[in-house]
Amino acid sequence: MAWISSTSTIFNTELRRLCFSYLIPYSRIILYFCNMRIDILTVVPELLEGPFSHSIIQRAQTKGLAEIHIHNIRDYSTNKHKKVDHYQYGGGAGMVLSIQPIADCIETLKAEREYDEIIYMTPDGELYDQKTANQLSQYTNIIILCGHYKGVDERVRELYITKEISIGSYVLTGGELAAAVVADSIIRLLPGVLNDETSALSDSFQDNLLSPPIYTRPAEYKGLKVPDVLLSGDFAKIEEFREQEALRRTKERRPDLLK
Numbered sequence: 001m002a003w004i005s006s007t008s009t010i011f012n013t014e015l016r017r018l019c020f021s022y023l024i025p026y027s028r029i030i031l032y033f034c035n036m037r038i039d040i041l042t043v044v045p046e047l048l049e050g051p052f053s054h055s056i057i058q059r060a061q062t063k064g065l066a067e068i069h070i071h072n073i074r075d076y077s078t079n080k081h082k083k084v085d086h087y088q089y090g091g092g093a094g095m096v097l098s099i100q101p102i103a104d105c106i107e108t109l110k111a112e113r114e115y116d117e118i119i120y121m122t123p124d125g126e127l128y129d130q131k132t133a134n135q136l137s138q139y140t141n142i143i144i145l146c147g148h149y150k151g152v153d154e155r156v157r158e159l160y161i162t163k164e165i166s167i168g169s170y171v172l173t174g175g176e177l178a179a180a181v182v183a184d185s186i187i188r189l190l191p192g193v194l195n196d197e198t199s200a201l202s203d204s205f206q207d208n209l210l211s212p213p214i215y216t217r218p219a220e221y222k223g224l225k226v227p228d229v230l231l232s233g234d235f236a237k238i239e240e241f242r243e244q245e246a247l248r249r250t251k252e253r254r255p256d257l258l259k
Helices: 009-021 026-033 055-062 099-112 130-136 154-159 176-187 235-253
Strands: 036-042 066-072 085-087 095-097 117-127 141-146 163-166
Touching (some): 036 099, 036 176, 099 141, 099 154, 117 176, 130 176, 163 176
Antiparallel strands (some): 085 095
């Protein structure tokens, strides 16, 4: 797969678009050409050990469909104590991540390969949604920079960042958990990652609708029964029921998606 990663960004983007568009059976033909690499830059790499070591994301890495590389920004600091933050100019509460170690880390990675996006996780970024996840899943190489403390020196954003993402209107201790959310949402869309390759296409938000209610055994529990149509075996009626329920649920819970 190494040779495919070294080809042009345009080729890789178009190839991944085709993979996403033709999940069955086309993805089985080009499965091995659709690997993705995500490099995550952080001052607390330990926070990212758990999310990528289990379940679907672990299997994606084992299959060679995705690579996740965690980089400790402190390793790039030229300070003898590996210090990566300083007080902000002009005064004020909170420490700021310095530009030098972040810049050196990004420059090192860029010297090794081309990147489609260099993303900064920040509360004042673009609000993340499924449309953005779909777009990012078509890329080959992505860097995600995790903010920490008060944030990063503004010049990092001016010189290196191509996209800024927020996962919600609230503030976390750092960008690590947000980076894990983004990485998870991207990787699960890659062809071959999910056992049922159509599953991702029926998720909430893919068609601006929430998913309909879902049920499994038993057919009745404490007087609550599974809708008869789902037990009927009539797949046309089942599909119609699910579409109606998805629309109803969206109108009730997220009417903004229908605007």
